[in-house]
Amino acid sequence: MLSRPNRLTRGVEYRAVVRGGRRCGGSHTVTYVAASPGDGTSRFGFIVSKQVGGAVVRNTVRRRLKAVCAEALSDVPSGTDVVIRALPSAATAPYAELRSEVRRCLAKRVPA
Template sequence: MLARPNRLTSGDDYRAAVRRGQRCGGPRLVVSVLPTSAERAPRFGFIISKQVGTAVVRNTVRRRLKAICAEVLDAVPVGTDVVIRALPASATASFAELQADVGRCLRRLVPAGSGSAD
């Protein structure tokens, strides 16, 4: 799972990533990526509204997205903020479908050859 330094916690950080970041969308997700000049680990945030489903469904989607982001952590550059908004179709998507959507968007938005400097 994602460690605390890899999570967005501030509403201002969410707003900045969604408003100023580059977007990639699909039928299940919208991914916003905002590169910053900060020397810190990449951070991920999740927006999952009640339109996705009941609390159980929303938490399942969130857990899946957190696991996917933990897998791709090394491919995201240092100082990058990523916000993933789950759309209602994500409720019925499999783990593999969500994984493919996140991977496609990150490949499109994150410059090639730039990973974290661990």
């Protein structure tokens, strides 16, 4: 799983990435990637609304997205903030589809 330094925790951080980051959409997720103000580690945040499903479904989707990001952590340049917003179709999407979609979006580099 993602350790504490690799997670976005404050609403201000989420808003900065969503408003100022590069957007990459897919059928199950929307991924926002932005350069972090500091040169720290890569950080990830997840937005899974009630439109995705009940609490159990939302937590399952969030855990699956965290696992995908933990696998891709070494491929993301340090100093990058990533926010992944799950769409309602993510609740029924196979893990392999989520992984390929998120990895495709993370492969696009952060603008300088």
